[in-house]
Amino acid sequence: MEDKINALIEKGVVPTTQRLIVFQYLKGSKTHPTADNIYNALKKRHPIFSRATVYNTLFIFKEAGIIQELTLDKKEVHYDPNPVPHHHFYCKVCKDILNIDIECSVAKKRDIHGHKVEDVQSTFYGVCKRCLKNEQ
Amino acid sequence: MEDKINALIEKGVVPTTQRLIVFQYLKGSKTHPTADNIYNALKKRHPIFSRATVYNTLFIFKEAGIIQELTLDKKEVHYDPNPVPHHHFYCKVCKDILNIDIECSVAKKRDIHGHKVEDVQSTFYGVCKRCLKNEQ
DNA sequence: CTCTAACATTAGAATTATTCTAAAACAATA
DNA sequence: TATTGTTTTAGAATAATTCTAATGTTAGAG
Known part of the structure:
Protein backbone atom coordinates (compact mmCIF):
# COMPACT_ATOMS: atom_id res chain seq x y z
CA MET A 1 0.00 0.00 0.00
CA GLU A 2 2.84 2.34 0.93
CA ASP A 3 4.23 2.01 -2.62
CA LYS A 4 0.85 2.95 -4.10
CA ILE A 5 0.64 6.03 -1.93
CA ASN A 6 4.08 7.07 -3.09
CA ALA A 7 3.23 6.37 -6.71
CA LEU A 8 0.40 8.89 -6.48
CA ILE A 9 2.44 11.46 -4.56
CA GLU A 10 5.25 11.23 -7.09
CA LYS A 11 2.78 12.15 -9.80
CA GLY A 12 1.51 15.10 -7.78
CA VAL A 13 -1.79 13.46 -6.85
CA VAL A 14 -3.07 13.67 -3.26
CA PRO A 15 -3.47 10.03 -2.21
CA THR A 16 -6.96 9.84 -0.78
CA THR A 17 -8.66 6.58 0.14
CA GLN A 18 -10.88 6.58 -2.94
CA ARG A 19 -8.03 7.36 -5.30
CA LEU A 20 -5.98 4.51 -3.89
CA ILE A 21 -8.87 2.10 -4.38
CA VAL A 22 -9.33 3.20 -7.99
CA PHE A 23 -5.57 3.08 -8.56
CA GLN A 24 -5.35 -0.44 -7.19
CA TYR A 25 -8.30 -1.56 -9.30
CA LEU A 26 -6.81 -0.11 -12.47
CA LYS A 27 -3.32 -1.43 -11.97
CA GLY A 28 -4.69 -4.88 -11.28
CA SER A 29 -6.76 -4.79 -14.45
CA LYS A 30 -5.66 -6.26 -17.74
CA THR A 31 -8.68 -4.86 -19.57
CA HIS A 32 -9.71 -1.36 -20.60
CA PRO A 33 -12.61 -0.56 -18.27
CA THR A 34 -15.11 2.26 -18.60
CA ALA A 35 -15.96 4.62 -15.74
CA ASP A 36 -19.10 2.59 -15.22
CA ASN A 37 -17.21 -0.70 -15.10
CA ILE A 38 -15.00 0.73 -12.40
CA TYR A 39 -17.88 2.26 -10.47
CA ASN A 40 -19.82 -0.99 -10.43
CA ALA A 41 -16.85 -3.13 -9.49
CA LEU A 42 -15.91 -0.85 -6.61
CA LYS A 43 -19.46 -0.26 -5.44
CA LYS A 44 -19.73 -3.92 -4.49
CA ARG A 45 -16.84 -3.77 -2.05
CA GLY A 65 -0.12 10.74 -16.75
CA ILE A 66 -0.97 7.73 -14.60
CA ILE A 67 -3.45 6.29 -17.04
CA GLN A 68 -4.57 6.83 -20.62
CA GLU A 69 -8.00 7.75 -21.90
CA LEU A 70 -9.20 5.82 -24.94
CA THR A 71 -11.83 7.45 -27.11
CA LEU A 72 -12.09 4.61 -29.57
CA ASP A 73 -15.69 3.67 -28.80
CA LYS A 74 -18.36 6.19 -29.64
CA LYS A 75 -20.58 4.98 -26.84
CA GLU A 76 -18.29 5.41 -23.85
CA VAL A 77 -14.75 6.24 -22.85
CA HIS A 78 -12.38 3.44 -21.87
CA TYR A 79 -9.33 3.73 -19.65
CA ASP A 80 -5.98 2.06 -20.08
CA PRO A 81 -3.92 1.44 -16.91
CA ASN A 82 -0.84 1.79 -19.08
CA PRO A 83 -0.09 5.46 -19.77
CA VAL A 84 2.42 4.72 -22.53
CA PRO A 85 0.78 5.09 -25.96
CA HIS A 86 0.41 1.85 -27.89
CA HIS A 87 -1.89 0.54 -30.58
CA HIS A 88 -5.26 -1.05 -29.86
CA PHE A 89 -7.58 -3.41 -31.65
CA TYR A 90 -11.32 -3.02 -31.12
CA CYS A 91 -13.38 -6.06 -32.03
CA LYS A 92 -16.75 -5.14 -33.50
CA VAL A 93 -18.16 -8.54 -32.57
CA CYS A 94 -17.18 -9.12 -28.93
CA LYS A 95 -16.35 -5.44 -28.19
CA ASP A 96 -13.06 -6.47 -26.66
CA ILE A 97 -10.16 -4.05 -26.73
CA LEU A 98 -6.78 -5.68 -27.26
CA ASN A 99 -3.34 -4.18 -26.85
CA ILE A 100 -1.29 -4.38 -30.02
CA ASP A 101 2.44 -4.43 -29.63
CA ILE A 102 3.89 -3.22 -32.90
CA GLU A 103 6.80 -1.05 -33.92
CA CYS A 104 5.58 2.23 -35.43
CA SER A 105 7.78 5.22 -36.06
CA VAL A 106 4.86 7.47 -37.00
CA ALA A 107 3.24 7.05 -33.60
CA LYS A 108 6.43 8.19 -31.90
CA LYS A 109 6.50 11.61 -33.50
CA ARG A 110 6.31 14.57 -31.15
CA ASP A 111 5.90 17.03 -33.99
CA ILE A 112 3.80 16.64 -37.11
CA HIS A 113 3.95 19.33 -39.77
CA GLY A 114 4.66 21.91 -37.07
CA HIS A 115 1.88 20.78 -34.72
CA LYS A 116 2.95 19.80 -31.21
CA VAL A 117 1.95 16.22 -30.41
CA GLU A 118 1.15 15.35 -26.79
CA ASP A 119 -0.80 12.12 -27.22
CA VAL A 120 -1.42 9.54 -29.87
CA GLN A 121 -4.21 7.05 -30.34
CA SER A 122 -4.00 4.39 -33.00
CA THR A 123 -6.86 1.96 -33.24
CA PHE A 124 -7.64 -0.88 -35.58
CA TYR A 125 -11.29 -1.88 -35.92
CA GLY A 126 -12.42 -5.27 -37.15
CA VAL A 127 -12.96 -8.83 -36.02
CA CYS A 128 -10.55 -10.41 -33.57
CA LYS A 129 -8.88 -13.77 -34.04
CA ARG A 130 -11.19 -15.51 -31.62
CA CYS A 131 -14.40 -14.18 -33.18
CA LEU A 132 -13.11 -15.04 -36.66
CA LYS A 133 -12.77 -18.64 -35.53
CA ASN A 134 -16.24 -18.72 -33.95
CA GLU A 135 -17.82 -17.31 -37.09
CA GLN A 136 -17.02 -20.39 -39.16
CA MET B 1 -26.88 16.61 -59.39
CA GLU B 2 -27.14 13.60 -61.71
CA ASP B 3 -23.58 12.63 -60.78
CA LYS B 4 -24.43 12.77 -57.06
CA ILE B 5 -27.45 10.55 -57.59
CA ASN B 6 -25.26 8.06 -59.39
CA ALA B 7 -22.60 8.21 -56.71
CA LEU B 8 -25.16 7.09 -54.14
CA ILE B 9 -26.68 4.43 -56.38
CA GLU B 10 -23.25 3.01 -57.11
CA LYS B 11 -22.71 2.57 -53.39
CA GLY B 12 -26.06 0.85 -53.01
CA VAL B 13 -27.76 3.80 -51.31
CA VAL B 14 -31.24 4.87 -52.39
CA PRO B 15 -30.81 8.52 -53.42
CA THR B 16 -33.54 10.35 -51.54
CA THR B 17 -33.79 14.13 -51.41
CA GLN B 18 -32.49 14.32 -47.85
CA ARG B 19 -29.58 12.01 -48.53
CA LEU B 20 -28.55 14.07 -51.54
CA ILE B 21 -28.63 17.22 -49.46
CA VAL B 22 -26.46 15.65 -46.75
CA PHE B 23 -24.15 14.19 -49.38
CA GLN B 24 -23.73 17.55 -51.07
CA TYR B 25 -23.07 19.25 -47.75
CA LEU B 26 -20.44 16.70 -46.76
CA LYS B 27 -18.63 16.62 -50.07
CA GLY B 28 -18.47 20.40 -50.09
CA SER B 29 -17.03 20.45 -46.59
CA LYS B 30 -13.35 20.64 -45.82
CA THR B 31 -13.95 20.18 -42.11
CA HIS B 32 -15.03 17.23 -40.00
CA PRO B 33 -18.56 18.12 -38.92
CA THR B 34 -20.63 16.49 -36.19
CA ALA B 35 -24.19 15.31 -36.75
CA ASP B 36 -25.32 18.45 -34.99
CA ASN B 37 -23.20 20.71 -37.20
CA ILE B 38 -24.81 19.14 -40.23
CA TYR B 39 -28.31 19.29 -38.79
CA ASN B 40 -27.99 22.97 -37.95
CA ALA B 41 -26.45 23.94 -41.26
CA LEU B 42 -29.14 22.15 -43.23
CA LYS B 43 -32.01 23.22 -41.00
CA LYS B 44 -31.46 26.82 -42.09
CA ARG B 45 -31.99 26.09 -45.75
CA GLY B 65 -18.17 3.45 -47.32
CA ILE B 66 -19.06 6.94 -48.52
CA ILE B 67 -17.77 8.67 -45.41
CA GLN B 68 -15.76 7.86 -42.34
CA GLU B 69 -16.77 8.10 -38.71
CA LEU B 70 -14.22 9.66 -36.38
CA THR B 71 -14.44 8.76 -32.71
CA LEU B 72 -11.53 10.90 -31.64
CA ASP B 73 -13.50 13.33 -29.48
CA LYS B 74 -15.11 11.92 -26.37
CA LYS B 75 -17.92 14.42 -26.52
CA GLU B 76 -19.31 13.78 -29.98
CA VAL B 77 -18.71 11.87 -33.18
CA HIS B 78 -17.23 13.66 -36.18
CA TYR B 79 -17.59 12.70 -39.81
CA ASP B 80 -14.98 12.81 -42.52
CA PRO B 81 -16.21 13.22 -46.12
CA ASN B 82 -13.16 11.27 -47.19
CA PRO B 83 -13.71 7.53 -46.62
CA VAL B 84 -10.06 6.62 -47.13
CA PRO B 85 -8.32 6.18 -43.76
CA HIS B 86 -5.72 8.82 -42.99
CA HIS B 87 -4.19 10.33 -39.88
CA HIS B 88 -5.76 13.23 -37.99
CA PHE B 89 -4.55 15.88 -35.61
CA TYR B 90 -6.93 17.11 -32.92
CA CYS B 91 -6.03 20.47 -31.41
CA LYS B 92 -6.84 20.66 -27.72
CA VAL B 93 -6.93 24.44 -27.88
CA CYS B 94 -9.08 25.32 -30.89
CA LYS B 95 -10.69 21.85 -31.19
CA ASP B 96 -9.91 21.81 -34.89
CA ILE B 97 -9.41 18.50 -36.61
CA LEU B 98 -6.72 18.52 -39.28
CA ASN B 99 -5.98 15.93 -41.91
CA ILE B 100 -2.43 14.63 -41.69
CA ASP B 101 -0.91 13.29 -44.85
CA ILE B 102 1.89 10.97 -43.82
CA GLU B 103 3.23 7.67 -45.06
CA CYS B 104 2.53 4.90 -42.53
CA SER B 105 2.91 1.22 -43.27
CA VAL B 106 1.36 0.16 -39.97
CA ALA B 107 -1.93 1.88 -40.77
CA LYS B 108 -2.17 -0.04 -44.04
CA LYS B 109 -2.23 -3.46 -42.46
CA ARG B 110 -5.31 -5.56 -43.08
CA ASP B 111 -4.27 -8.20 -40.58
CA ILE B 112 -2.68 -7.68 -37.18
CA HIS B 113 -1.57 -10.69 -35.17
CA GLY B 114 -4.35 -12.72 -36.79
CA HIS B 115 -7.10 -10.13 -36.21
CA LYS B 116 -8.97 -8.95 -39.31
CA VAL B 117 -8.66 -5.18 -39.74
CA GLU B 118 -11.53 -3.33 -41.41
CA ASP B 119 -10.88 0.23 -40.31
CA VAL B 120 -8.07 2.25 -38.80
CA GLN B 121 -8.09 5.48 -36.86
CA SER B 122 -4.85 7.22 -36.01
CA THR B 123 -5.09 10.47 -34.13
CA PHE B 124 -2.50 12.83 -32.75
CA TYR B 125 -3.62 15.10 -29.90
CA GLY B 126 -1.86 18.31 -29.00
CA VAL B 127 -1.61 21.95 -29.97
CA CYS B 128 -1.74 22.93 -33.62
CA LYS B 129 0.74 25.18 -35.36
CA ARG B 130 -1.58 28.15 -35.32
CA CYS B 131 -2.42 27.92 -31.63
CA LEU B 132 1.25 27.45 -30.78
CA LYS B 133 1.95 30.76 -32.48
CA ASN B 134 -0.92 32.53 -30.70
CA GLU B 135 0.24 31.23 -27.33
CA GLN B 136 3.42 33.24 -27.41
C1' DC C 1 -2.26 19.43 18.90
C1' DT C 2 -5.70 22.36 16.95
C1' DC C 3 -7.30 25.61 13.63
C1' DT C 4 -8.09 26.77 9.17
C1' DA C 5 -8.28 26.99 4.35
C1' DA C 6 -8.04 24.34 0.48
C1' DC C 7 -9.35 20.31 -1.48
C1' DA C 8 -12.15 15.89 -2.13
C1' DT C 9 -16.42 13.33 -1.85
C1' DT C 10 -21.26 12.63 -1.98
C1' DA C 11 -26.17 11.96 -3.86
C1' DG C 12 -28.85 13.34 -6.91
C1' DA C 13 -30.17 16.66 -10.42
C1' DA C 14 -28.98 18.53 -14.93
C1' DT C 15 -27.15 18.20 -19.38
C1' DT C 16 -26.70 16.49 -23.87
C1' DA C 17 -25.49 13.38 -27.79
C1' DT C 18 -27.68 9.73 -29.64
C1' DT C 19 -31.30 6.28 -30.36
C1' DC C 20 -35.99 4.85 -30.36
C1' DT C 21 -40.94 5.03 -31.61
C1' DA C 22 -45.00 5.11 -34.11
C1' DA C 23 -47.27 7.64 -37.40
C1' DA C 24 -47.16 9.96 -41.83
C1' DA C 25 -45.00 10.57 -46.37
C1' DC C 26 -42.91 8.72 -50.17
C1' DA C 27 -41.09 5.63 -53.98
C1' DA C 28 -41.28 1.88 -57.00
C1' DT C 29 -43.52 -1.57 -59.04
C1' DA C 30 -47.21 -4.43 -60.60
C1' DT D 1 -54.08 3.24 -59.04
C1' DA D 2 -53.25 0.07 -55.30
C1' DT D 3 -49.80 -2.10 -52.72
C1' DT D 4 -45.71 -2.91 -50.36
C1' DG D 5 -41.61 -1.63 -48.45
C1' DT D 6 -38.72 2.15 -47.34
C1' DT D 7 -37.78 6.81 -45.50
C1' DT D 8 -38.79 10.75 -42.85
C1' DT D 9 -40.65 13.11 -39.06
C1' DA D 10 -41.30 15.16 -34.22
C1' DG D 11 -40.79 14.25 -30.06
C1' DA D 12 -39.98 10.98 -26.32
C1' DA D 13 -36.59 7.92 -24.25
C1' DT D 14 -31.99 6.60 -23.07
C1' DA D 15 -27.62 6.86 -21.05
C1' DA D 16 -22.88 8.67 -20.42
C1' DT D 17 -21.07 12.44 -18.32
C1' DT D 18 -20.94 16.79 -15.78
C1' DC D 19 -22.70 19.93 -12.44
C1' DT D 20 -24.23 21.46 -7.80
C1' DA D 21 -24.13 22.56 -3.21
C1' DA D 22 -23.65 20.48 1.09
C1' DT D 23 -20.59 17.67 3.86
C1' DG D 24 -16.26 15.46 4.97
C1' DT D 25 -11.16 15.21 4.81
C1' DT D 26 -6.39 16.65 4.53
C1' DA D 27 -2.18 18.95 5.54
C1' DG D 28 0.41 22.74 6.94
C1' DA D 29 0.85 26.94 10.07
C1' DG D 30 0.83 28.41 14.34
Missing part, protein backbone atom coordinates in the same frame (compact mmCIF):
# COMPACT_ATOMS: atom_id res chain seq x y z
CA HIS A 46 -17.22 -0.15 -1.00
CA PRO A 47 -20.92 0.75 -0.96
CA ILE A 48 -20.22 4.40 -0.30
CA PHE A 49 -18.53 5.32 -3.53
CA SER A 50 -19.83 7.97 -5.81
CA ARG A 51 -19.95 8.00 -9.60
CA ALA A 52 -18.67 11.57 -9.57
CA THR A 53 -15.61 10.47 -7.63
CA VAL A 54 -14.80 7.83 -10.22
CA TYR A 55 -15.06 10.41 -13.00
CA ASN A 56 -13.05 12.97 -11.03
CA THR A 57 -10.38 10.43 -10.18
CA LEU A 58 -10.04 9.22 -13.74
CA PHE A 59 -9.69 12.82 -14.89
CA ILE A 60 -6.99 13.50 -12.26
CA PHE A 61 -5.14 10.30 -13.15
CA LYS A 62 -5.23 11.08 -16.84
CA GLU A 63 -3.92 14.60 -16.27
CA ALA A 64 -1.16 13.22 -14.07
CA HIS B 46 -34.43 23.24 -45.36
CA PRO B 47 -36.61 23.88 -42.30
CA ILE B 48 -38.23 20.48 -42.48
CA PHE B 49 -35.26 18.29 -41.74
CA SER B 50 -35.15 15.93 -38.84
CA ARG B 51 -32.26 15.13 -36.55
CA ALA B 52 -33.06 11.44 -36.86
CA THR B 53 -32.66 11.67 -40.62
CA VAL B 54 -29.21 13.15 -40.25
CA TYR B 55 -28.19 10.34 -37.90
CA ASN B 56 -29.76 7.69 -40.13
CA THR B 57 -28.13 9.11 -43.22
CA LEU B 58 -24.70 9.30 -41.64
CA PHE B 59 -25.08 5.70 -40.52
CA ILE B 60 -26.10 4.61 -44.02
CA PHE B 61 -23.22 6.57 -45.60
CA LYS B 62 -20.70 5.11 -43.20
CA GLU B 63 -21.91 1.56 -43.85
CA ALA B 64 -21.73 2.20 -47.59
